[in-house]
Amino acid sequence: MHKLSIDNFRSLDERDIVDNPYVSRDEYRVLFDIIESNDIKNILEIGVSYGRTSRNILKNFSKIERYIGVDVDEFHSFEKIPSQVTERPSCPGEFALSLNDSRFEIFLFPNGIEDLKGFDGFFDLVIIDGDHSYSGVKKDTSFAKKLIRKNGFIFWHDYDNLAGVNKFIDEYNSSDSVVFVRGCRCCYDQIFGTVIRQSKKR
Numbered sequence: 001m002h003k004l005s006i007d008n009f010r011s012l013d014e015r016d017i018v019d020n021p022y023v024s025r026d027e028y029r030v031l032f033d034i035i036e037s038n039d040i041k042n043i044l045e046i047g048v049s050y051g052r053t054s055r056n057i058l059k060n061f062s063k064i065e066r067y068i069g070v071d072v073d074e075f076h077s078f079e080k081i082p083s084q085v086t087e088r089p090s091c092p093g094e095f096a097l098s099l100n101d102s103r104f105e106i107f108l109f110p111n112g113i114e115d116l117k118g119f120d121g122f123f124d125l126v127i128i129d130g131d132h133s134y135s136g137v138k139k140d141t142s143f144a145k146k147l148i149r150k151n152g153f154i155f156w157h158d159y160d161n162l163a164g165v166n167k168f169i170d171e172y173n174s175s176d177s178v179v180f181v182r183g184c185r186c187c188y189d190q191i192f193g194t195v196i197r198q199s200k201k202r
């Protein structure tokens with residue numbers, strides 16, 4: 001795994017960001033740098049929750065054309081990690097929906113991403129932050145690879161934090177293409193693209 005320091009990523013400066021109990025400012029720094037430095041127009045977030053990350057991205061990037069957020073509905077069974085039921089939002093997507101921004105759409109499905117149809121090869125960036133079990137991250141990654149365009153990015157949250165996420169990504173990383181940022185709980189991979197991309201500080 002390629003390990004980078006947070007200093008490789010542009011600082012957030014005066015960005016308009018609502019605090020998120022799930023995502024730190026350094027993790028936004030990585031995500032924002034990926035978006036800013038690459039041709040990213042269409043984003044999918046698996047596990048959109050209250051829509052804080054989608055709100056923060058849409059507020060700061062006018063170049064984003066579509067942002068699809070997926071979460072689970074009340075028929076979803078949290079059998080793999082029952083405690084994850086507490087994370088299911090009471091008002092899904094509310095922060096992003098409050099922007100009244102037509103670029104944002106939210107889908108709530110009983111089975112998560114496998115119920116999303118019609119977007120094969122469409123996304124430039126897929127954020128995986130839903131079911132954090134080993135099999136959940138594996139399934140979401142497999143769908144992400146179908147939904148993403150060539151040279152698009154997958155960004156996983158909760159690496160270096162949750163055992164199931166670590167186990168899957170360590171296996172997935174057999175070709176050593178994944179980038180991990182020290183001190184953050186996130187990593188990313190450019191699918192079918194060049195191995196590594198370091199960005200300049202702003």
Ligand SMILES: C[S@@+](CC[C@H](N)C(=O)[O-])C[C@H]1O[C@@H](n2cnc3c(N)ncnc32)[C@H](O)[C@@H]1O
Pocket residue numbers: 020022023045046047048049050051052053054070071072084087088089111112113129130131132136
């Ligand atoms: C840690 S929160 C995500 C935080 C969010 N990404 C953010 O940045 O604010 C996890 C979310 O994943 C959702 N979730 C759990 N299992 C899922 C699945 N199989 N598919 C999609 N979403 C799932 C939960 O309902 C919850 O909203």
